[in-house]
Amino acid sequence: MPATNTYDAIQSYTLTSATNTVTFGSIPQTYTDLVLILNLGSTPSAQLTRLRFNGDTGTNYSDTKLRGNGTTAYSTRISNDSNATLNEFAYASTTLGKCNIIVNFMNYSNTTTYKTFLFRANNADLGTELGAGLWRSTAAISAIEVSNPGNNFLSGSTFSLYGIKAA
Amino acid sequence: MAVSSFSNSGIKSGSKRNKIWDQSAVENSFFSIATNTATGSTADVTFSSIPQTYTHLQLRMIVKNHTANTNNTRIQFNSDTGANYSWHELFGDGASAGSNASISASYMYLGNHPSNAVASAFAVYVVDILDYTNTNKFKTVKTLSGYDLNGSGVVGLRSGNWRSTSAISTIRIFPGADSFGQYSSFALYGIKG
């Protein structure tokens, strides 16, 4: 089988005003993996970034993280949460552009597996994190909700989704 | 939700979900080569006759064990089972951060994958192999991998080296013991450089 060209841009959002939640809806089910790129600011204060899938508000999210805050490298875990938390201290700052997050969702459309995703969260003023997240659902991911709990993402924050299709 | 701006280029050229030639686009560099999916218990997965027309390779995988044992995912190149590999890792297990190494090993380690105790949970891997056809270099591999089981798990950055200047034509992926569980999936991509 000849190799096929992939890594496609699916959807993107650039905020034109402060916004609490951005949702990627009706995600095409024709890819194998998704890559989400976030470049964020937060107002009125720095804040973490959360994900939900398909509107699931149940305590079906968990993760294991490796974290470095500039002083100590350590590891933490969150279990039975109602959101996936991408950055426990590499926050979106009040200055735009200081926080970037890269998320790889593997086999997101597979309806027999729970959904595991790898993420890197970075803010050079605060720290760097690597995480493995789990959404305990076999549903295909059709929507991704990115939220800023209690605050808003700054105008100018960007959210970009890409699809990768395996042969 | 406040009004967000969409890419104007997407609006001007049609659906954002379709690639449409805008008269300035150049060739995409990321290509899917092949995929293997474990259908039951699978002892190992091999990609052979890998095209030599790319510059880098990337493996994207979801993996679990066929039995009730956690295990590790290993890789060998060109059927080399000799002590020609080294690997290192930097990881967190939810309680502590650590590092490990192995030298003069007969395989390269990519990370741990979970047992079948949580039937639907898999480890995920993004494995990058740069300059895989270069006959002047040994082959270095960089991996981000991890899994979470809602109460256990591990995530880490792994590196490995195959001490051979041969171009990589075959990749074998296998567990440390047992076999890969059903729905484990291994996708190989070529990247032009």
Added chain:
Amino acid sequence: MVKIQTVTVGVSGASSIDFTSIPQTYTDLKIVASLRSNRSAALGDTPALKFNGSSANFSNRYIFGQGSGTPTSGADADSGLGTMPGPNATASVFGSLEVYIPNYTSANNKSFSTESVMETNATANYMVMMANLWSQTAAITSISIFSQTSSTILQYSTATLYGIKKA
């Protein structure tokens, strides 16, 4: 994801690998590099960046592993990118470096994500994950990769610059 340029270092080595006149038509940039330097009597060396000809106004926080023991975390006010092998690493081994720069043309600070590893057939080895920041609002029009110790980047080192365009 589109290849913009590849540089391969020739027989004389190089003081830097340069990407100039970077098209401003993409959203993000990605650099993958396979590097080795001749830093005197060293296991590893530190690759570093210049944007638009300057290595000023950079900062980072990182997690650093050495092959054994507990990883460490630190912070620097420089453009370092982690690690690449030096002469005391196993011969013919080159490192693996990936840098992802979102929104490189924006008028905001430029945060970016880095993972770099070297390898050697010995327990002692270096691996680094970083959160990086360039505190400038100019668009990135050129990138240089060089040795932070002013060592030579050796023959067969390569670096490729990719552009990624959002939807």
